[in-house]
Amino acid sequence: HKPAVSVLGLGAMGTALAEALLAAGHPTTVWNRTPARTDPLVAKGAARAADVGEAVSASRLVLVCLLDHPSVHSALDPAADRLRGRALVNLTSGTPAQAEELATWASCHGADFLDGGIMAVPPMIGKPGAFVLYSGSRDAFDAYRGTLDVLADSRYLGTEPGRAALYDTALLSGMYGMFMGILHALALVTADGTAAGEFAPMLREWLDAMSGFATSAAEQIDRADYALGVVSSLAMQATGFDEFLDVARERGVSPELLAPLGPLLRRRVADGHGHEDITGVIELLRTGSAG
Ligand code: NDP
Numbered sequence: 622h623k624p625a626v627s628v629l630g631l632g633a634m635g636t637a638l639a640e641a642l643l644a645a646g647h648p649t650t651v652w653n654r655t656p657a658r659t660d661p662l663v664a665k666g667a668a669r670a671a672d673v674g675e676a677v678s679a680s681r682l683v684l685v686c687l688l689d690h691p692s693v694h695s696a697l698d699p700a701a702d703r704l705r706g707r708a709l710v711n712l713t714s715g716t717p718a719q720a721e722e723l724a725t726w727a728s729c730h731g732a733d734f735l736d737g738g739i740m741a742v743p744p745m746i747g748k749p750g751a752f753v754l755y756s757g758s759r760d761a762f763d764a765y766r767g768t769l770d771v772l773a774d775s776r777y778l779g780t781e782p783g784r785a786a787l788y789d790t791a792l793l794s795g796m797y798g799m800f801m802g803i804l805h806a807l808a809l810v811t812a813d814g815t816a817a818g819e820f821a822p823m824l825r826e827w828l829d830a831m832s833g834f835a836t837s838a839a840e841q842i843d844r845a846d847y848a849l850g851v852v853s854s855l856a857m858q859a860t861g862f863d864e865f866l867d868v869a870r871e872r873g874v875s876p877e878l879l880a881p882l883g884p885l886l887r888r889r890v891a892d893g894h895g896h897e898d899i900t901g902v903i904e905l906l907r908t909g910s911a912g
Contacts, residue, residue, distance in 0.1 A: 623647045624768050625680040629673065629696060630713070631658040633743045635686035638712070638772055641747035643667055645771040652676035654696065674700040677707065682765050683732075686712040686739075690719040694726075705731030708761040710769070712737040712753070716790070717783025724757055724782035733761035736782050738789025741773055752776055756784040795835075799828065801878040805869070812872045838900045847894065847901035856895030859886040 623646050628639040631653035639662050642649045651659050652670040659669045670676035677683055677700045687693050693713050697704075709732040711723055720736035727734035734757045741751030751773035755762055762769075762777050769775045778784040803824065810820045841849045862883055869876040885902045894901050 624682055624765065625650070626768060627652070627670070627676045627680040627683045629653075629676055629683065629685045630687040630692075631662065632686065632688070634712070634739065634746070635684075636662065637743035637746040638684060638686055639667060640665065641771055642768070644747065647768060647771065648680075650676055650679035672700075673697065674703050676700075677703040681706070682708050682710065682768060684710050684712055689713065690715045690723075693723065701726075701730045708733045708735065708758070708765055710735045710737055710755075710761070710765070712739055714738070714789065715786055717786045720756070720782045720786045733758040734782065735761045736785050738785040738792075739773070740789065740792060746772055754778055754785040754788050756780070756786075757782040803828075805874070805876075805878045808874045809869065809872060812874050838898075838903075841898060841900045842903060847897035849898075851896070851898045853898070854895060855886060855897050855899050855901065856890055858899055859883075859890050859895070862886055 625648040626642050627650040628635055628642070629652050631639065631651055635653070636658070639649055639651050643662065643665050648668070649662070649666070650668040650670050651662050652673055652675070653659050656669075659667070663669050668679065670679060673696055677697075683704075685693055685697065687696055690713065693711060693715075697709075704727065709727050711720070711734070715723075715736075723736065724734045735755050736757050738754040739746075739751075740753065745751040752775070753769065753773045754776050755769070756778040757780065759777070759780055762775075766775055766777075778788060806824055807817045807820065811817055837850065841847050866876040866880060866883065869879065882902075885905050886899070888905060889895075889897075889901050
């Protein structure tokens with residue numbers, strides 16, 4: 622038989638997690654602060670817990686997916702004495718420091734702790750393409766991997782509890798950089814009267830072609846050689862970049878999403894790195910000297 626699971630938190634994501642577990646045949650107990658949100662899941666076969674303590678006691682695997690770190694404590698603290706011997710998997714987004722705090726708290730109460738970062742939106746749960754980052758207790762991961770794989774592809778990042786949150790933040794930061802670029806690009810062309818939908822396929826094609834930058838930049842960074850295989854020099858890119866800002870202004874588009882990169886490019890050129898690749902900007906970020 623399949624392991625029993627308790628799911629605490631039935632927002633958009635917690636509901637998707639519980640639905641996937643039910644669909645895969647796991648005995649599933651659900652709890653939510655606002656009890657009415659348990660109804661649709663109970664109709665699909667979930668057991669309703671009257672309170673958090675009952676939910677924690679019902680299964681050896683306890684998944685928590687609440688709004689934020691304070692909500693995890695406000696929900697779980699009253700049931701802390703029920704955690705002993707259980708695996709607590711926190712799928713609530715948070716910082717690495719918050720994950721470390723929860724790991725210490727869980728171990729004080731005798732629970733194995735895993736922190737998770739969900740790299741999916743709710744409709745992707747249980748479908749190919751979704752993955753979840755985990756860090757913390759290897760025993761808990763090994764024991765419940767088969768169950769966690771029902772939710773999404775599981776990626777274990779080691780015993781440091783904060784690592785999943787760090788990688789999650791890094792991935793989302795990369796995503797927001799892309800969102801910023803896409804929004805700026807669409808603002809430019811729509812200011813000219815082009816429909817966004819007309820331009821979008823070309824934008825995707827270009828971004829796909831450029832996504833290899835993650836790999837080439839990583840090689841330059843790991844070798845601390847920003848001139849390695851350079852095809853577009855920083856000096857050239859810095860010159861062109863100023864023109865991008867001019868074009869935005871000429872078209873009545875605010876350059877504010879794009880503008881912050883300009884001073885970093887100019888500083889690297891001024892420091893004598895114009896012949897290198899743009900990757901060397903990381904030096905300004907890592908030292909914190911970029912302000
Ligand atoms: P929702 O806003 O849909 O749900 C929030 C949940 O938290 C509800 O169950 C709510 O209960 C509960 N809650 C809030 N405050 C408290 C509290 N003080 N005590 C107890 N319960 C509380 O959020 P999502 O389900 O979308 O997100 C949940 C987590 O998953 C977040 O950390 C989010 O970052 C993460 N996540 C979400 C993704 C998404 O696309 N949705 C993607 C990846 C991660 P109530 O019903 O009573 O209000």
